[in-house]
Amino acid sequence: xxxxxxxxxxxxxxxxxxxxxxxxxxxxxxxxxxxxxxxxxxxxxxxxxxxxxxxxxxxxxxxxxxxxxxxx
Numbered sequence: 001x002x003x004x005x006x007x008x009x010x011x012x013x014x015x016x017x018x019x020x021x022x023x024x025x026x027x028x029x030x031x032x033x034x035x036x037x038x039x040x041x042x043x044x045x046x047x048x049x050x051x052x053x054x055x056x057x058x059x060x061x062x063x064x065x066x067x068x069x070x071x072x
Contacts, residue, residue, distance in 0.1 A: 022067065029063055 033056065040052050 025063060025066065029059065032059070 036052050036056070
C-alpha cells in the first residue's frame with residue numbers, strides 16, 4: 001500500500017514559518033551563550049561570573065516568553 005505523499009504537501013506555511021523562527025531564535029541564543037561563556041572562561045574577574053549568569057537567566061526567560069507567543 002503506497003504512502004500518501006500528497007499529505008505532506010498540505011502542511012500549512014505558518015507551521016513551517018513557526019519552526020524556522022524557533023530554530024533561528026535558538027541559533028542566536030546558542031551563539032550569544034557561547035561567546036559569553038568564552039569571555040567568562042578567559043576572564044580572571046570573578047564579578048563577571050555572577051553578572052553573566054543573571055544575564056543568561058533573563059535572556060532565557062525572554063526567549064521562553066517569545067516561544068510561548070509564537071506557539072499561541
